[in-house]
Amino acid sequence: MQLLLIHSDYIEYEVKKSTPVAEKIEDSFKQGRLEEALTAFIAVEKVDEANVEGAISKAVEEIKSVATQVKAENIMVYPYAHLSSDLSSPKAGVAILKGIEDALSGEFIVKRAPFGWYKAFKISCKGHPLSELSRSIIPDESTGAESSTCGEVVKEEVVSEALKAESTAKS
């Protein structure tokens, strides 16, 4: 799974058009907005299909950790295929995104943008050093329902990731 986490003044979306794999949605789900939110752009990948529960649990752990650091109480779970060239099936993608939404909902105000729709969106990224972070997650190969505490790949520590900005650390 690829995550791009943006600490946002606001994030809003509105569905425009369905794709062939669009999730069936209620009218109330056709648009959404959160203020002062951590926006989690997420690409669910093939590798996540081998351990759906593990993928959900590792993603939730990362999102919670960053939300706590930036003191965000609101989280937007936003499907974003363009973060990966090795996407999961749509079915697994929807299941994992819903699982992440559900797991976060106890502690945060959570909205999820629908899967498989062309959407207009507006976002305002705050711009502080922790306001744009990316994470790669690889769940254990276990197909059981136990969540894993291993197998996670965090590209860098939060601080060095923050320093990455649009650069590398090798200057």
Next chain:
Amino acid sequence: MQLLLIHSDYIEYEVKKSTPVAEKIEDSFKQGRLEEALTAFIAVEKVDEANVEGAISKAVEEIKSVATQVKAENIMVYPYAHLSSDLSSPKAGVAILKGIEDALSGEFIVKRAPFGWYKAFKISCKGHPLSELSRSIIPDESTGAESSTCGEVVKEEVVSEALKAESTAKS
């Protein structure tokens, strides 16, 4: 090079803090905004260093093609490290981003956001099927200055890419 192209009602940025590899910039470059623009989020990769001119020319070709399709006359060149885990050196990154800016400037109104700065940004994505497209570009291995017409990897055709949305085509 990884490209994420967003057809935007507006895109604006404001620098917040320099990183150790920040480009030195004039005050006038510290913020910028374009309306009705194609925003090109770009991660320059190690592979681009072997043929800087070729990488620039293939990127310019892709950006021009999409700008023409969506009828955008304004282009924002925006460095975005989070699109790749195999980034070029900062020096090559800046050179290639400037090269793309210069090459597009004849035909379009172009702004470029500075490299190596934490930036706040606001964007509004239009949401039509061609308003979010991603491209991977690999230049020829030639180290000469000749631009190449081969070696480009377009993940999918524009139409199927558009259909990708947050899904795969395998449903």
